[in-house]
Amino acid sequence: MKTITIGEASRKSGVKVPTIRYYESIGLLPEPNRSEGNQRSYEPADLRRLAFIRHARELGFEVEAIRTLLTLQDDPHQSCASADAIAKARLIEVEQRIRSLTALKAELELMVEGCGHGRVDQCRVIEVLADHGQCSHAHH
Amino acid sequence: MKTITIGEASRKSGVKVPTIRYYESIGLLPEPNRSEGNQRSYEPADLRRLAFIRHARELGFEVEAIRTLLTLQDDPHQSCASADAIAKARLIEVEQRIRSLTALKAELELMVEGCGHGRVDQCRVIEVLADHGQCSHAHH
């Protein structure tokens, strides 16, 4: 069984070394075996787990959600209803966030277009910020 | 001149009481006058400043950006180029974020649709998380 150092695990997984140690400290990754000189040595299974975590983080899942997803993965006979629920909740969050950012974008575009590039007292950016009433109100 | 308490300022501005104190502590809001009993008393100008800050935060500007925007507002003879630049930068951030969230949304939809509602070992949610290769790759 060939094991690798934390540095190699980092390179292969794309997760930074201190982050790997952090994941271990919060219990997302199991404590690996150590070399004689007390250095962590990782096995292929650890690397897969790390890839799972990384991918889930990229998709914006919170650490607690990932913890649940990992325990599900560890016990494949369970129903996948919770995994499904977690993913659905995340999807709803993302959709909501997109809606709100799209409204924001419109607002910012108006501000930027309206800037006459003159002095502050004619600046639409500052003006709109000072007076919420000038917004198109799609958000907040 | 009628002044108001921090609680009223909070209700009128929609900024929570501890957050108002926090803004004061980091120098976004000036230290207000105090009553005999050492309680903060706010004037209309403070309320306007608070509304400005709140609106800017809702639009996702960072506190440091807001600090700059406020100093611009305080001195209306300056050029509004920096305000313009800050707003433009924020716009680009928002556009980027929307793009990446839209890709994410597609990914999550595939995951959720593919869930057969059976057991974990057939669950597409877990499977995709474990294997990034199954992604459509538009993001990360």
Add this chain to the structure above:
DNA sequence: CTACATCCTCTAGCGACTAGAGGTGCAAGA
């Protein structure tokens, strides 16, 4: 044997708040 990279642990910091402890001020009702 000597560099030098990589590893180790530990603590503190980031941004933008939020929560809680422990105490004081103030207005209204009995």
Add this chain to the structure above:
DNA sequence: TCTTGCACCTCTAGTCGCTAGAGGATGTAG
């Protein structure tokens, strides 16, 4: 007048998901 009870005060510590840095040990190539 007293008391009830809410709103206010300060201060410290916690949130999330890392990241940075100090200070020292280990491992490897020349």
